Amino acid sequence: MTAASPATAAAEFRQWQGRASELLAAAPGRINLIGEHVDYQGGLVLPAAINLGVFAAAARLDEPLLRLQTSFPGADSVEIPLDGLHRREGAASWANYPLGVVACYQKAGHASGGLAISFDASLPAGAGLSSSAAFEAATAVIVEQALGISLPPRDRALLCQQAEHDYAGVPCGIMDQFAVNAGQAGHALLRDCRSLEVSPTPLPETVAMVFVDSGVKHALADGEYGKRRTDCETAARLLDVACLREATQEMVENAREALGERVFRRARHVVSEIDRTGQFAAAMAAGKLDEAARLMAASHASLRHDFEVSCDELDALVEIANNLGITGSRMMGGGFGGSTIQLVPAAEAASLAAAIETAAAARGLQVSAFPVTAAAAAAPVAL
Ligand code: GLA
Numbered sequence: 290m291t292a293a294s295p296a297t298a299a300a301e302f303r304q305w306q307g308r309a310s311e312l313l314a315a316a317p318g319r320i321n322l323i324g325e326h327v328d329y330q331g332g333l334v335l336p337a338a339i340n341l342g343v344f345a346a347a348a349r350l351d352e353p354l355l356r357l358q359t360s361f362p363g364a365d366s367v368e369i370p371l372d373g374l375h376r377r378e379g380a381a382s383w384a385n386y387p388l389g390v391v392a393c394y395q396k397a398g399h400a401s402g403g404l405a406i407s408f409d410a411s412l413p414a415g416a417g418l419s420s421s422a423a424f425e426a427a428t429a430v431i432v433e434q435a436l437g438i439s440l441p442p443r444d445r446a447l448l449c450q451q452a453e454h455d456y457a458g459v460p461c462g463i464m465d466q467f468a469v470n471a472g473q474a475g476h477a478l479l480r481d482c483r484s485l486e487v488s489p490t491p492l493p494e495t496v497a498m499v500f501v502d503s504g505v506k507h508a509l510a511d512g513e514y515g516k517r518r519t520d521c522e523t524a525a526r527l528l529d530v531a532c533l534r535e536a537t538q539e540m541v542e543n544a545r546e547a548l549g550e551r552v553f554r555r556a557r558h559v560v561s562e563i564d565r566t567g568q569f570a571a572a573m574a575a576g577k578l579d580e581a582a583r584l585m586a587a588s589h590a591s592l593r594h595d596f597e598v599s600c601d602e603l604d605a606l607v608e609i610a611n612n613l614g615i616t617g618s619r620m621m622g623g624g625f626g627g628s629t630i631q632l633v634p635a636a637e638a639a640s641l642a643a644a645i646e647t648a649a650a651a652r653g654l655q656v657s658a659f660p661v662t663a664a665a666a667a668a669p670v671a672l
Contacts, residue, residue, distance in 0.1 A: 293360070293409040295344045295670040302346035302407040305358055305366075310346035310407070314430035316667035317342040318418035319468035320498060320630050321621050322477055323588050324566035326596055328462030330521050330559050331483035331534035333566040335490065336464055337498075337663040338472020343410045343423035344670075347431045350403030355391055357384045359408040371395070371403065376456055386421050387428040389456025393448045394432045401432040413657070416502040417621055417628035421457065422465035425449035426667035429470075434669050442471040442666060443485055460515055472666040479570045483534050490570055492663055496578060497638035498630060501610075501645055501658040503602045505626040514623050517555060517596065524548055524556035533559040558595035562588060582617030582632055589619035598624030602654060609648045613641060 295313045302310040317338035324334030350356065355374065358366035365380040367388070374392040377384050387408070391401055406428065414420045429445050440448070446466035453459050453466070467480050467487070476489040492498075521533055527548055528536050533556055541548070541556045548556060565584045572580040589607050593599040603620040606629045610618035617632030633641050638660040645658040 291409075291411055293344055293411040295346070298344035298346040298407055298409040299672075301358075301360060301409055302348070302405070305407050306348065306356075306405050308348065310348050311672070312347040312431050312434045313670040313672055314345045314347075314427045314434070314667065315342055315670050316345075316423040316426035316430065317469050317472055317664045318412040318420060318423050319465055319472070320418065320500060320661060321464065321468070322498070322630065322632070323562075323569045323585055323619070324464075325562060325588060325592055325619075325621065326517060326598065326623075327533075327559050327562050327566070328464040328482045329460075329518055330525070331532035332559065332563040333570075334464045334480050334482060335477050335566055335570060336468035336480070337477040337492070338469050338666055339418065339661040340664040341412045341418065341661065342469075342664075343408055343412060343420060343427045345406050345408050345427040345431050347404055347406040347435070349435055350405055352403050354403045355388060356405040357387050357408075359383060359410075361408075361410065361414055371400070376458070383424075385456045385458075386424040386452065389452030390425050390428040390449055391432060392456065393452045394429070397448060399432065399436055399438065401435045404431065404435060406431055413502060415506060416657075417623075418500070419465040419469065419622075421453060421459070422449065422469045423667070425452055425466065426469045430667050430669055442467070445667075446470045459511070460518060470666050472664055474665045475663055477573075477663060479566075483532065488570075490573060493573070493576060493578070495635055496632055497635040497660050498662070499633050499638055499642045499645070499658060500661045501606055501629045501631065501642075501649075501656050503606060503626055503628060503654065503656055505600070505602045507600055507625040513598065513625060517598065520552050520555040521559055524552050524559075527552070528556070534563060536560050538564065554595040554597075558591045561591055578632070579616070582615075585617040585619045585632060586611075592620055592624065596624075600625055602626065603629060605652060605654060606645070606649060606656065609645055609652070613644050613648065615641065
C-alpha cells in the first residue's frame with residue numbers, strides 16, 4: 290500500500306512528460322465476499338470495489354502514439370504506435386493491460402488518438418485486489434474522457450475483460466471488471482454473471498472487511514485457472530447445460546459416475562457456491578451475520594477440498610482467523626496464494642488485522658492485513 294492519489298499521478302506525469310496532465314482518472318481494486326470461481330459459469334458473485342486503487346494522469350499527443358509509464362517497481366515505460374498495439378513481454382508486460390484497453394476501444398470504434406498516460410497505485414500489485422482490472426478501468430476512463438464519451442459500466446467492463454483475454458492472455462471471468470466499473474460506496478454488488486444484472490447490497494455499518502495478503506503466489510496459478518475452467522466446461526457438457534448455473538446440486542450428485550471424480554468435485558463446488566452466494570446476500574439483507582460468516586467458511590472448505598485452489602498458507606490464514614474468533618474467513622480470488630477476506634465486527638477491524646499479522650508471524654508467515662471499505666466505481670477526477 291502506498292499513499293498514491295490522483296495528485297501523485299499528476300505530479301509524476303509532469304515530471305515524466307515535462308508538462309501538465311489534462312485528464313485524470315481513479316479506479317478502485319476489488320474484494321469478493323463470496324462467489325468464487327463461478328463467474329465464468331454464469332454464477333452469482335458478491336464483490337465490492339474498495340478504497341485502494343490505480344490513478345491515471347494523461348494528456349493527448351499530436352502523434353499517433355501511446356506512451357505509458359507506471360510507478361510500479363521494475364516496470365519499463367513503453368512507447369508504441371497506435372496502429373501497431375501488440376503484446377509486450379518482460380518488464381514491459383504490465384503495459385498489456387492499458388494498451389489492450391486502448392486497442393479494444395479502437396476495435397469497438399472508439400479510437401482515442403495519441404495519449405501519454407502515467408499510472409500510480411495505492412493498491413499492492415499481485416495481492417489479489419485486482420490491480421489488473423483497476424489498470425484497465427483507469428485506462429478506459431482516460432480513453433473515454435479523451436473522446437468525450439461515457440460508456441455504461443457494463444460495456445466498459447466487457448471491453449476491459451476483452452483486453453485482459455486478448456492482450457494480457459488471462460482467460461478471466463467478468464467479476465473483477467464489473468466490480469471496479471460498477472462499485473458503490475458502502476455496498477457490495479450481487480452480480481448475476483449470466484444475465485449481467487446487478488443488485489447493490491448495502492453492507493451493514495456494524496461489520497467491516499479485513500483483507501490479508503499472504504505474500505505468496507505459487508507458480509502453477511495461471512495454468513491451473515485455465516484447467517479449472519476446462520473442467521467446468523466438461524461438466525456442463527456432460528450435464529447437458531449451457532453453463533453450470535443451469536445445474537442443480539441434485540443433478541451433479543446424480544451424475545457423479547458419469548462426470549468422474551475430479552470433474553464431479555469441480556462441478557459440486559461451482560453449483561454449491563452459487564447457492565451459497567444467493568443465501569449470503571439474503572443473510573446480509575436480514576442482518577443474519579452469523580449465517581453469512583458460516584457460508585464464508587463453507588465456501589473456503591469447498592474451494593479447498595472440491596475445487597482445490599487453496600494452498601497451505603491460505604489454509605493457515607483461515608485457521609488463524611478462526612482461532613481469533615472470526616468465522617467469516619476464506620480464501621479470495623483465483624487461489625494458489627494471494628489473499629483471504631474476513632468479515633469482522635466494525636469496532637474490532639483494526640485490532641483483528643493486527644492480531645492476524647502477529648499470529649501469522651508466529652507461524653513464519655509475513656503477511657499484510659488491513660481493513661478495506663467498499664468504494665465507488667472507476668471515474669474521472671476533476672483536475
Ligand atoms: C480471478 C478472475 C475472476 C474470477 C476469480 C475467481 O480473479 O479474474 O474472473 O474467476 O479469479 O473467482
